[in-house]
Amino acid sequence: MIPVRCFSCGKVIASSWDEYKRRTKDGEDPAQVMDDLGITRYCCRRILLSHVELVDTLAPYQ
Ligand SMILES: [Zn+2]
Numbered sequence: 001m002i003p004v005r006c007f008s009c010g011k012v013i014a015s016s017w018d019e020y021k022r023r024t025k026d027g028e029d030p031a032q033v034m035d036d037l038g039i040t041r042y043c044c045r046r047i048l049l050s051h052v053e054l055v056d057t058l059a060p061y062q
Contacts (some may be wrong), residue, residue, distance in 0.1 A: 001052055016039060
């Protein structure tokens with residue numbers, strides 16, 4: 001479950017998660033997608049990036 005807000009700065013990131021997930025799955029560059037979504041701070045980007053890795057790791061077992 002993606003955190004609703006960034007732990008560090010409080011920016012709402014959950015609303016961007018679905019689009020981020022869909023576009024990266026389609027092969028887009030995660031950094032470019034985050035730029036488009038307005039997630040520019042490193043603290044917020046780190047949450048999305050680490051969350052994707054977790055989902056990828058767990059996917060075969062779901
Ligand atoms: Zn942040």
